[in-house]
Amino acid sequence: MATESNATLALRGLCIAPFFDVSNFPDEGYIEGRLCQELAPGLTCCLPCPITDWVYPDNFNTLSDAASWISVVGTAACLFLLLSYAFLPVEKTNRHYLSISIVCAVFFMNFGFIIPLAAQPDQCVNEITPHGMKSSTVCAASATALLFGGFAGVMWVFMRAVSLHLQICWQQNVGRLFMIFAHASGWLIPFLVVTLALVFSGVSFRFGATCHINHANSLADFWIPILLFAGLTMLIQFATFGYCVKVYLASLADNSASTEGSAPTYTQSVRTMSPRHAYRRVRRVIALQWRGIAIVLIIVCDVIFFSVVFVFLDNTVEQVKNTPELSTDWVQCLAIAIAKGGGKDDCLKEGSDLVVSQGTVVAVLFLLAINGLFLLFLLGRWSMVTGWIDLLRSPFSKGNNEFVSVDARYDVKNSQSSYEMLSKDANEVVTSLPPVHLTSTTPTSPRAGTKTPDFYGQTARYEVPSRSFSSPRPPTSPTRNLGGWDASTTYARPVGQGNGTFYEAEEGRFQFQHRAGDDRNPLGMNRI
Structure with missing residues (x-):
């Protein structure tokens, strides 16, 4: 303990506790992540790493770990949805490429919290320097998953909002061309943006056990693009809501008796559709797409809240580094408290003015972690559970034994129609008996040898069955x-x-x- 104490004192140099002299540490890790202040020429003292241990209460790490464990539950929910989409029939899942892509994006984002939870990495290289993506592969992997999943989630809710807007407001049925455009934009744009962010900004341990993007150039290469698409999504969604309100108000003013119970004809133009018909069409689309609308609002609000909070937090830290006078009261309070045998809890009030409140940061972490559960409640169906039960009970069953009509598969070679039943498992055809034609040898045409059927001139012979105890009887006396x-x-x-x-x-x-x-x-x- 004495040796460790002497080593600690040597690292502090002329700085008072709990600060360390920057000249005693090598240039490794993310150097810009140090929070240092020059007190005199040649004397620069730095706050111990990680910074969150000194500006937030002790339960901050506990709440951060709790958010990571919620991400584990959300990841399991996303995995259940993806496996259901992959192995269950479409009538059980109602899968769509927009829903599948959003689930994949949230799955990636949750991995940003799960990776450090599983690896338990050291946040700092030494006493004053945090790890960056160049010194920690866990930091690089967790930040990449978080940034890519978050940006991809924004892009795919943007695509869903555009799709819904085209269907409701412009009566356009999105097809294969829109699907190709959505996949190209929904995955390529996040890949390019995250690549630029990693190259020009980088990531490091800044707030909790998950790495986040650094301050340098982050506003231009990440925050502005993600806020731009999130803002466009909100504008398109509000425009769609405005159109729905307009159609609803127009339907209330439509007193035409001709539109009470009728539906628009096939040849009727959508532009000339009555207000009540338009309202019924819009209501039908919203009834089918309300889950997608809820997902768009939830994810966009989460991302906007996340972006604003972390941009503000990032700017606050940079202001403290560039303007040391802002932290003078907190530094003096901390030095006095440590000298008296106290701790950081005595100066949390002075330090709260330098950072975003703990409640706000924890709320952001929980909202990001809980998106997987939101997707399970909105996109999950009870039919998925019953589908998995049926699949696990009889994975190799061929289905029930049913009889289907062979008339459904018309055979062109057989022109004679017959009533047939075909077993689904055995190819046994049950047909009616062939008709019996009675012919007469009496020629009825000038051409000799022509035989024509005689259905009425002959009496069929009655043959008694082998085990029959009845016989034909002559008719009784004529009735009146x-x-x-x-x-x-x-x-x-x-x-x-x-x-x-x-x-x-x-x-x-x-x-x-x-x-x-x-x-x-x-x-x-x-x-x-």
């Missing part, structure tokens, strides 16, 4: 009713009375039976 049908021998329901009775011969048909001994004309029974 019309058509040879005796109503008294059946269970037909009598319908009327009078000189005769109507009996229900068949379904929907009635037959009149004349009563014996009555000579009245049955056709005149309804005369007045």
